[in-house]
Amino acid sequence: MSLSIRQIHPVFVGEVSGVDITRPLSPEEVAAVEAGMDRYAVLVFHDQKLTDDQQMAFSRNFGALEDARGGNITRPEDKRLQVGMNDVSRVRLFNLGNMLWHSDSSFRATPAKYSLLSARGVNPTGGNTEFADTRAAYDALDAGLKGQIEDLVCEHSLMYSRGSLGMLDYSEEERAMFRPVRQRLVRTHPVTARKSLYLSSHAGGIVGMPMPEARILLRDLTEHATQSRFVYVHTWRLWDLVMWDNRQMMHRVRRYDESQPRDMRRTTVAGDAPTTAQVPA
Numbered sequence: 092m093s094l095s096i097r098q099i100h101p102v103f104v105g106e107v108s109g110v111d112i113t114r115p116l117s118p119e120e121v122a123a124v125e126a127g128m129d130r131y132a133v134l135v136f137h138d139q140k141l142t143d144d145q146q147m148a149f150s151r152n153f154g155a156l157e158d159a160r161g162g163n164i165t166r167p168e169d170k171r172l173q174v175g176m177n178d179v180s181r182v183r184l185f186n187l188g189n190m191l192w193h194s195d196s197s198f199r200a201t202p203a204k205y206s207l208l209s210a211r212g213v214n215p216t217g218g219n220t221e222f223a224d225t226r227a228a229y230d231a232l233d234a235g236l237k238g239q240i241e242d243l244v245c246e247h248s249l250m251y252s253r254g255s256l257g258m259l260d261y262s263e264e265e266r267a268m269f270r271p272v273r274q275r276l277v278r279t280h281p282v283t284a285r286k287s288l289y290l291s292s293h294a295g296g297i298v299g300m301p302m303p304e305a306r307i308l309l310r311d312l313t314e315h316a317t318q319s320r321f322v323y324v325h326t327w328r329l330w331d332l333v334m335w336d337n338r339q340m341m342h343r344v345r346r347y348d349e350s351q352p353r354d355m356r357r358t359t360v361a362g363d364a365p366t367t368a369q370v371p372a
Contacts (some may be wrong), residue, residue, distance in 0.1 A: 092109075092111045092117070092119050092120060092123065093109035093110070094108075094110040094120050094123050094124075094133070095107070095108055095109050096123075096127045096130075096131065096287030097110075098131065099135070099227050099323075100323045102224050102227045102320070102321065102326040103131050103132050103133060103222075103224040103227065103323065104131055104132075104133045104135065104222070104323045105127050105130070105131035105133070105134050105135070106134075106135045106137070107127065107134050107135065107136045107236050108137075109151075110124075110136070110153065110164055111139070111331075112136060112139050112140055112141070112145075112332065113139060113140060113142075113145045113149075113283050115148070115201075116149070119154075119316045121152045123368050124152070124153075124334075125153060126244075128153075128205065128334065128336050129280070129282045129336075130283075132224060132226065132335060132336045132339040132340050133222050133323065133333065133334070133335045133336070133340065134333070134334045134335075135331065135332075135333050136331065136332040136333070136334070137328060137330070137331055138330050138353070139209070139330055139331070139332045140337065141209050141330075141332065141356075142331050143224065143310060143356060146207065146281050146332070146356060147194040147358055148207050149207070150205070150359075150360055151357040151360075153204070153205055153360045154204055154205070154363070155360070155361050156358055156360060156361065157196060157203055157359040157360065157361040166348055167233075170254060170312070171332050178320070180209050185258075187247075187256055188249075188252045188253055188256060188292065189343065189344050190317075190343055190344055190345070190346065191252055191255065191256075191292035191343060192223065192290070192291070192292055192313055192317055192341045192342070192343045193252060193292045193317075193341060193342070193343065194289065194290070194293075194337045194341055194342075195337045195339065195342075195359060196337065196359065196362075197247045197274055197289070197291040197293045197294065197337070198247045198248050198249050198252075198271075198272060198293045199267070199272060199362075200272045200273075200365050200369050201358075201361065201362045201364060201365050202274065202337060202338075202362050202366065203337045203359045203361060203362055204336070204337065204338065204360045204361060204362045204363070205332070205334055205335065205337065205359070205360040206334070206335055206357060206358070206359050206360075207332060207334045207357065207358045207359075207360075208220070208327065208332065208333050208334075208355055208356070208357045209330075209331070209332045209355065210327045210329055210331045210332070210354075210355055210359075211282075211329075211330075211342070211354040211355065211356055211357045212328075212329070212330060212332060212352050212353055212355075213327045213328065213329050213353065214347040214348060214351050214352070214353040215348070215351055216347065216348055216351075217322050217345055217347030217348060218327060218344060218345060218346075218347035218353060219325060219326050219327065219344070219345045220324075220325045220327070220333065220342055220343070220344050220345070221322055221323070221324050221325070221342060221343050221344075221345065222322065222323045222325065222335060222340055222341070222342045223317045223321050223322050223340065223341045223342070224321045224322075224339070224340065225287040225288040225289070225290060225316050225339060225340060225341060226285050226286070226287040227320075227321050228281075228287075228288055228312075228316035228318075228321050229277065229286050229287050229288045230286075231321075232315070233291070237277075238279055240276050240308075240312075241277055242277075243275075243276040243277070243297050243298070243300075244273050244274070244275055244276065244297065244298040244300070244308070244367050245273070245274050245275075245289070245294040245296065245297050246271035246272070246273060246274075246275050246294070246295060246296040246297070246298065247263045247271060247273075247274050247291060247293040247294050247295070248269050248270065248271040248272070248293060249293060249297060250266070250271075250292045250295075251271075251292070251293055251294065251295030251296075252291070252295075254295075255267045255292065270328065271295070271296065272365045272369060273298065273365075273366075273368070273369055273370065274289055274294070274304040274367060275289055275366040276288065276289055276290075276297070276312075277289065278338055278339075278366060280338065280339060284340075285305055287338065287339045287340075288312055288316055289338070289366065290309065290312055290313050290316055290341055291341060294309055295309075296346060297309070298335035313341075318342065318357055327355075335365055337362075338362075
């Protein structure tokens, strides 16, 4: 097997070479990629001219794909992200939320495992994606703060992240579909047992804590976790594929010229369990 991974940031991120992910992978290659994700949390593959089908096939090596339309409601007829999406300006405001630090699908009761983003068309200026290692950020906390936050449970919802951008007008149906879910603030990786801060713009409250104090704590932790020493900035090249572990990572896209073409295709590998018990509102 010629697959190799080279670390390209002081604390995380691996650059993968010696593998063509447009073709079926051997079990040994799949295992090597999974081990690389456990170690580096972000993997960068260059020059991978993927079709949509090939990207989905590669992604399925690591678990079932998440239904992009689904939400925190389990009824199969729900099309959560399509609710209220007929207004183009509303779609754009939802998408602008990707410019906030977040973890994909933390607003779902069972949040995402991996995300994979393929660059089919790269904007000539801007549009970098930044990744923050929330494992290293957790490690750098003092022991007292670690003890204080160890058992805290946050509430995550799209209404929190989009509300911070001024999107405050929701129908009763949307409020039901976007109702908050509960996520642990400190997560433990199932393989490495390494702890991380599970932060996201979708987190807007902490169970049992007054809202002002909760928002300040979450803001302080996010500011800590997104210091430059914990952040990798990916400058996209055509046909890059970047894969990241949402359980150990936050990310955001930077501003770009929307008048220029940009084509980024994402697949998401579903998680396999909630981080904490869900309590009906």
